[in-house]
Amino acid sequence: MNIHGGPSWAFRDRWSMKHQWIPLLVSRGYAVLNPNPRGSSGRGQDFASLVVGDMGGADTDDYLSGIDALVERDVVDPDRVGLIGGSYGGFMSPWLVTQDRRFAASVPISPVTDWYSQSFTSNIGAWGNRFLDGDPERHGTRVLTRSPVLHASKVRTPCLNVAGALDNCPPPGQDRSSTRPSGYAACPRHW
Template identity: 30%
Template sequence: MATISGSHVKRITQVNRALPVEFLAQSKVIRWRSADGLEIEGLLTLPFNYQSEKKYPLLLMIHGGPPGVFQQNFIGGVNPISPYFIATSASHDYAILRCNVRGSTGYGENFRTAICYDLGGKDFDDLMAGVDHIIDIGIADPERLGIMGWSFGGYLTAWSLSQTDRFKAASVGAGISDFVSFAGTTDCTEFMPLYCGGEFWDKLSIYHTRSPICHVNKFSTPTLIQHGEKDVRVPIGQAHQLYHALKQRNVRLSAPLFPMPAM
């Protein structure tokens, strides 16, 4: 509780009293320019015992949606749009970058709809520019980069692996790998026509060209595939397809399945 002037603050709850904030890593809002000059915002969580003279491994975390959004909130739990343990990672000396790329909520209608008909386009550029920025300001070691995401974030993770080999490891969580089979099996039947400009029988080219499965010959990054067996939004077949394709490519893999819906 605070006075209107903000000159006096009084604590009236005991929520998370056993976890003092000094035991959590610092997170801060950062901004950078994407490839086309547009300003992109995100959150950078520094390693718990951060030292400015050191360079750290960087984890790039991608939210679901697409219209999810990372916010400045408690990092000690699990966020539904990106169910990864941020505070735990920071305590193990990782820096964590969470990007609100084009398609995210909270930046206006034009920003949110900017990826329609361009999935894996400018949103991917926003991600890579964010990673470049953290390297350029001396925090991230370019030889120790990881990438992870869930749901649509899983899609962007898989897509990124088809476009670059800069990451040393990846986690694809409940990700879309094949737009055509996804369109015919998801419970969210309006998703693909909205973002691809029509049904797959009318827009087959974009369904194919923006599906990670169609670029699996470019994958080389060791990959962890995670998926819930009862997921109705992104059905388990998406994980099966990616797993079998990468196995044929002899990509280093791990693929645990969970007997519950994905988050």
């Protein structure tokens, strides 16, 4: 599954080789799902606003139901489902592996694994807090509960985080385990 950025962005109804990994995966026999879950653009303001205050909530179910539909139709092997995505997809790729163990691999690009540190180290920290409807200075808000790093004990999926050393949104600290709170690793043994 190729997860777009945004979250208020969308894959268009056309043949697209925008990302270099799509032709690579297709040439190796993989089906690539480019979903537009709630929050995506192109279906009106009401649909796009469904993700505001709920990133990693109901949109998680949208991604999982898309995979379920492809498995039911025998389009994909349920034991070989992988995730890749950048920006918002870089959050959803590590988030989904904390919510479901079905994934064989995940490649988050420019990942956000810890919304708390993202709030204070990114040049767009306030943006994430608004989309999460969370306050990093209040315990129990989505800034913490929707941080993949805080659900790391659930992860069994091998992950390859890809981050730019000079990226400011999110900064590369989202990828390096040395910046995570003591005792946490976003993908045990894999990140």
